[in-house]
Amino acid sequence: MAPPVRIAALGGLGEVGMNCTVVECDGRIAVIDCGILFPNENLGVDLIAPDLSWLEERHAQVGGIFVTHGHEDHIGALPFLLRKVRAPVYAPRFALELLRNRCAEMGIEADLREVKPGDARDLGDGSPLRVEFVRMTHSIPDACALALRTPQGVIFHSGDFKLDETPVVGRAFDLPRLEALGKSGVRLLLSDSTNAERPGRTLSEAAVAPGLEEVFGRAEGRVFVACFASNIGRIQQVGQAARAEGRRVALLGRAMDQNVRLARDLGYLSFAGWQGCSLEEARELPPRELCVLTTGTQGEPRSALARLARGEHPELRVDPGDTVILSSRHIPGNELAVGQVVNDLCRRGAEVVYEGGPRLHVSGHASEDEQRRLIRLLRPERFVPVHGEYRQLSRHAAHAAAEGVAHRHLLLDGEVLELSDEGARVLPDKLPVGRVYTDREALAGEDMGALVVKDRRLLAEAGLCTVVLVVDKATGAVVRGPDLFAVGVAGFEGAEAELRAEAARALEELSPGARADVAEVQEALRVAVRRFFRKAGGRRPTVLPVVLEL
Ligand SMILES: [Zn+2]
Structure with a gap:
């Protein structure tokens, strides 16, 4: 009899964020991703991490931490986990370098190991689990899915994905490998549900080029473009649109600076030799010759974009006649903050181009057609929708039913699905799960209660x-x-x-x-x-x- 395999999420089921999945077999544990959730109500905290106490108590059993990609909702809580769990971290290149920087900043020693698509790693100590990285496409370089070989068959975790044939940076998803896995049999598919409510398919990253060209073509003043700093494909296309109009590119904000530097070092991003410019140079350039790349598309009040909008940025100004592009979609919950930034920018006389105008953004997540295509490619025996609120999980399960997947399990955080020779069942006992409200400094600290601990430490010292x-x-x-x-x-x-x-x-x-x-x-x-x-x-x-x- 083959040993059973148990799968549970410590976060990410019933919410978009703090993704963390655990797979256990024969007393050994594989962890898939460990992310944070950004609070969208004013709680006086920077971020929310999953309660990881279940994993911490079993630290000796964790044989490997497997990272699908470098977004914060997949890696943001990892530095904290690594304080308690000393297992090797396997990550594709871009995510690995982001993690390397973060761990260095926080003074955390981590055993970080780069993997390439096609590589497979096991958990050591004779564990029968083996994890293969499969190249996918998403809105950050080097996104991977994971194919876990287990005594109960192959478990496929999609990671975050869209099926993009022309991703701008990097290669398209590995269609032959997906077909081969489907042919050899997949016991269980866990798949990204973010856009389950969107019919049709998500457009390729390359589809934003015409919109960018159009807006750049008619802009008379400076052009400011705000997007996610890790969306290197988007940044590349902004660079191309700027180059076509003879504009140089300045980077505003630490995250943008770090991600662009990393992407250039790795050879994922190329600007023309003359194109980059410092903020000092940017201030001297005629407005018609400047493009500024920055972050802050979600209306974050401390971001460079929000400070530009309020006229409080120490380096640069937005003037009448300038154009500001929000190359993004706001995350639900951020409407008020984004609206405030747009209002402030308009008040400064800028033309603000965002949702509803020319296409300046595409999602990084698969819509219904691609979700169903992945199901058809893999032909899984069972299906668990992941990465979404309950309504998205439930819609995705319906798509799986329409594709003829006989067994669907709608799990929430903490619920354990056990695969065995007899079939599958949800265990009566849940794992302890919850949310930990914290800030970045606390994440680096010894203890999650560090907001309080910080005050106590000051009192203890003096x-x-x-x-x-x-x-x-x-x-x-x-x-x-x-x-x-x-x-x-x-x-x-x-x-x-x-x-x-x-x-x-x-x-x-x-x-x-x-x-x-x-x-x-x-x-x-x-x-x-x-x-x-x-x-x-x-x-x-x-x-x-x-x-x-x-
Ligand atoms: Zn992602």
């Missing part, structure tokens, strides 16, 4: 000092204080009287107007106390001023 002042609400006169209390502050004891005098002096120096303002009084107390500790030996306790009005 302690807490509170200054309490009671004032008369009507007159503003001091009724009591300033009184000082400290926890864990070295040297506080002997200096209490001096500190009190220092705080009182700061109060006296305030103008009558400032004294009537609680916020001003608090700030004056905070500054005075901090200054005192800095002078008395460079200590930096957290200072908490409290002003009570009676």
